[in-house]
Amino acid sequence: MGLYRNAAGAVIGGLAASLCLAAMPAATAIPQAPAAHDGVTALAPFVTRHQTQIRGQHIAYTATAGETLLRNGRDQPTAALFSFAYVKDDAPADRPVIFVFNGGPGSSSLWLHMGVVGPRRVQLDREVNPSNVPPFGVVDNPDSLLDVADLVFIDPIGTGFSRIVGVGEPEDFYGVDQDAESIAQFIELWLSANGRWNAPKYLMGESYGSARAALLPRALMGGPTTYSGVMRGITINGIILLGSSLNGQGAGPGPARAAALNLPAMAATAWSHGRIERGGRSLADFDAEVSAFATGDYLNAVEKAATGALSQAERAAVVARLIRYTGVPAEAWPETLVLSTRAFSQLLLADQGLAVGLYDGRYTLPLAGDGGEPVADDPAMGRYVPGFVSAFHQMLAKDLKVRMDRPYGAIVWRNLLFGWNWKRTGVPEGQSFAADLATAMRRNGDLRVLVASGYFDLVTTPAAAKDALRQAGVPADRTTIRDYESGHMLYLGDTAAAFSDDVRALIAADAR
Template identity: 40%
Template sequence: MTIKLIGALAAASLLALSAPLTAQDDGATPEAAQIDPQVKTRKLSGTFGGQRIDYTATIGETVLASDDGKPEAVIVTTSYVKDPKDTSRPVFFIYNGGPGSGSVWLQMGAFGPKRVAIPSDARDDGAPPYPIVDNPDSLLDVADLVFIDPPGTGYSYLTKGTDPEKYYGLRQDARAVAEVIRRWINDNGRWNSPKYLGGESYGTTRTAMVVDELEGSTYNDVGLNGLILISTILDFAMREPTPGNELAYVVTLPNMAAAAHYHGKVEAESVEAIAEEARRFAIGPFATALLKGQDLPEAERAAVRAELSRLTGLSEQYLEQANLRVTSQRFYKELLRDRGLTIGRLDARYTGEDYDNAGEYPDNDPSFYGIDAGYTAAINSWARETLGFETDRQYNSIGRDPGRYWDWSLGGQGRGAYLNVAPLIGKAMRQNSELRLFNAQGWYDFATPFFGAEYSLNRPGIPQDRLTFRYYDAGHMMYVRDEDRGKLSRDLRAFIRAR
């Protein structure tokens, strides 16, 4: 399907369940003919990276249509462009992940001109009011920013009667996002501006898909200067601890060691030191032992079990009961069981208390329920009250429908078979000799383990001399920690300026 865009664009701007494949009719989704795209603009100013910047903030709707002109999806973008407009400035196109996650996290937590100030020390965000403060760590001093909420996320939605199969999937989503980017570039006269593309979590998967759409188009190629990946997941085999898939245990072991060190279960000079020990053990003796299966000699098994216990803080008895293969979910519950606490999936620094201490898995993720209310309040306050966006729709920080309907197939290979989009990044870099990649990882992130990102980007076909890796003392959303938000901002400024 060729996607056409009509109406206004912001001028400055896991899974499939058995269910009918029709867009959700919640009473708030208008008929296609009723759509009246809106654009709201505000002139604002702030200090970013030590520079006073006047800028135009624009939140607006882009309508995507089918070949016959029927509106199918309304995409909301929020852009921040320095005044006066300078076409030589870089443009950074940004989204979050999920799939189904709105751009609230990176916009109100890391790179937008305002941010929500939640606790930096892994405590929960409590109750409102949540402070919405100036964000000197925004990248507006080095780039114009365009935050994109893909279909089904944020305020973006499918029109009544639109088939979710057209938009909810690896390739479908990437085509829609790429088309929005092309239109924004065209409407804002930025074809020859330096361009950066990136996101967080599934947003890194989306980046691989979108760059393939932008740079792989023979007749409408959009060259990029850089890809910015935050909490990377490209090779999905590494997050599937299904029986027989030993790689999932190998790549999560360094995260377990880092978390155990943070909570005082393992002694080491630093998190960097224990992570490196765990990397070497994981890819060496541990991987060898797992691959030997039931042929593993008892003496070798005992030696591996002892070292695994030292690195993870788990007892040898527990490791033996788990057959040396501890899933992340079990680890969250077991590491601090003696203290009556669980640890977070998105950020293992966070701890929570379950209904009881006897379970195998935690009741919930304390690193998610510890931050979500503050971010939801912040994006609604900023978009509606400050920028003037008018809608009766709720903001989907984590929308249900995209994940429920998502098509994970890629070239005949479904996610369950073996989904790996890293080769698309390699292809883009080989075909664009100036395309560079920045990868940011938190030590305490189990959702997208840092060793998994290193592994997937170290495969053949990916130019290693154009990769930049940086690490942070927090988890999946490292910017919730004040020190790491500043560090991430400085690292990205350096990356963008080095073009």
């Protein structure tokens, strides 16, 4: 959640059977003196105790919402990073911990928090194409991962309640390397404060968060040329990537290959709306068929068209298959044979006066009246964002008893649109984030990765994620790839349980 493309094109049901947290008395905050450094004081944490039921387990846990002060090499405070931790009561020090964040850059962690991972989740009136006006519900989450791991949700600096303080400056945090370093510093501090150095550690990142998760093993291990030049010596057991964005600026495929990697998501979206003949095929089988065509005959035709070498007979044959796979008529395909996902979203259901979502092709809004805002006017984001934000604030006040004097920044785009630093140190210019992941897996032979994608995601397509992994040489024997019948937020639409169980399988494999 939270991925965006800048001007340069860079990818930036009823109550659960468990106990209702809102109905339970919350404990008073555990007495702790606020930390003060050079006149900067971190807020005292908000600590509450709860119970729930997940996968048949009764779980008592403590929720801690609060600030962690980050400091520079001169021990001066630079930022107060806000996080939400859910820790099972009486858990051993070696219980797994999952550090969770979303993307943007500029997004808080509330999407994974309220969508699939946390102990409470949003309740919409429908999983797909819900109403975007109140009331919205908050319910216990039967798919939360709290039964197998403690959970720490991280809001990067400039998002949520996290803020720059002391001698900190925006350029200290708003960049690829700077962002990774600040999250690494927080994880190190959290492990020490909670006595969890011996716990198996997992990273979960969605959208740009997938890039952050790929970079973090370098910052967590550390070295003389790594960001702040410290050796943290922290290794990671597993990484979970959702809606992966692994190329970054200057590292993506060329225009022809990018078009080929978009085609399967277009076809899947057409499949979801019944615009193509399914012929008894499952979506997985259909996707495999389209993917083979996309990177074979279609890619070859696009490359030939770019040089004027494509014959009319060849073009007609390719267009016939494009119509069969996407439902978009022949006249809509330009001479280049390249149709942008934006154009496709406007064309697929044009005869019904509808546009489909880029973040999730199952969602629709009227074509007329589109204001051109890439998030608010997206048929998916425009529908589910209000419910997520409302549910989070309800949980914040009623369950976690958090009271703050400033608003919570769900997504703060200015961190991306104004001054995000994409330049990196210590790696070749233009290196992909997938290459960072491959390096991390080379350094750590036990590191395993789960790559999760939604078939109907037209922003970070499953095919693009797989291609980035292949190009970087990420070890296939330690990488599990899962595609779900969903979109960018791949846990919407009755897929949350399947994704949650795939993460459980990753953690269980380490325990054997």
